[in-house]
Amino acid sequence: KQEVTQIPAALSVPEGENLVLNCSFTDSAIYNLQWFRQDPGKGLTSLLLIQSSQREQTSGRLNASLDKSSGRSTLYIAASQPGDSATYLCAVRSYSGSARQLTFGSGTQLTVLP
């Protein structure tokens, strides 16, 4: 059964710093991996989707990488801003079990201090 881990659970950085959030998964037979942002009390907002054949995806200040062989993905946030404060979740869609299901990590709670 696929397991997804996100470390650290919480991170606090000063505004302007570049930072990296980590996601690891146990089964490398994945279909895709998706990064989400969640603000308190709200739903999940999709940030980036990486297909299994891709190595990275970029959107604005965000860059996500995928290394299937090592079971890892990173989300890089450049020049962080207080508005980036949120919980970031990664989720993988695996071939094991139902390929339609997403398995989520527990998230990294990011605080960017002004």
Added chain:
Amino acid sequence: DVKVTQSSRYLVKRTGEKVFLECVQDMDHENMFWYRQDPGLGLRLIYFSYDVKMKEKGDIPEGYSVSREKKERFSLILESASTNQTSMYLCASSLTGEAFFGQGTRLTVV
């Protein structure tokens, strides 16, 4: 813009009531999902549906049922609400690629 809409943001229900949570998507997606999210437990899959009238149990289906009569609508039913079903409920839809979530329903059972 893609859209997944949940019928309520906040809901307060009494123990034993039958509760309906509705979710509608406008993207013609085959797959729809219901998750609940609790502090320290993360997102857990309750049920999902891969076509009209088709459903599969997720990790925690006990105490819940679902209905998918039309492709765009997926309903989560709490047959007899209990206090341990107080939670944030999240609906999502997808094809085989990107998943999109609704805004969430905060359900409190008193």
